[in-house]
Amino acid sequence: MSLRWEQVVVDSQDPFRLARWWSEALDWPIVYQSEDENDPDPEVEVGPESGAHPTILFIRVPGSKTIKNRLHFDFVPDDQDAEVERLLALGATRADIGQDEVSWVVLADPEGNEFCVLSAR
Numbered sequence: 001m002s003l004r005w006e007q008v009v010v011d012s013q014d015p016f017r018l019a020r021w022w023s024e025a026l027d028w029p030i031v032y033q034s035e036d037e038n039d040p041d042p043e044v045e046v047g048p049e050s051g052a053h054p055t056i057l058f059i060r061v062p063g064s065k066t067i068k069n070r071l072h073f074d075f076v077p078d079d080q081d082a083e084v085e086r087l088l089a090l091g092a093t094r095a096d097i098g099q100d101e102v103s104w105v106v107l108a109d110p111e112g113n114e115f116c117v118l119s120a121r
Helices: 015-026 080-090
Strands: 007-012 030-033 043-046 055-060 073-075 105-108 114-117
Touching: 007 015, 015 030, 015 043, 015 055, 015 080, 080 105, 080 114
Parallel strands: 007 055, 073 114
Antiparallel strands: 030 043, 043 055, 105 114
16 A cells, blocks of 8 residues: 655635735646635645646635644745745745744745745755
């Protein structure tokens, strides 16, 4: 038996808005979305390309995020400073999770989900 990593599911208050943000941040297309934004259980999925995995699936949940994520994304850009500035311009915010002096930058998406922008390897 084997497992294939299909997707990461992100709880959100507005899956359409958050998926559009991540689509732009990652330059990944939206590969699936519920037809009606008023659907009680909408889903929006972004991926590197149609049919490629893993993807990120955004679903609606009641309430907002209240504590630090237990799981987060790490990204390695070519130019950390430029990428941090680009993401901040898109609407990310700097996040302080007690990281002190480290080589990575912790940001949060528009709904407060933390992610890290590492220094180039």
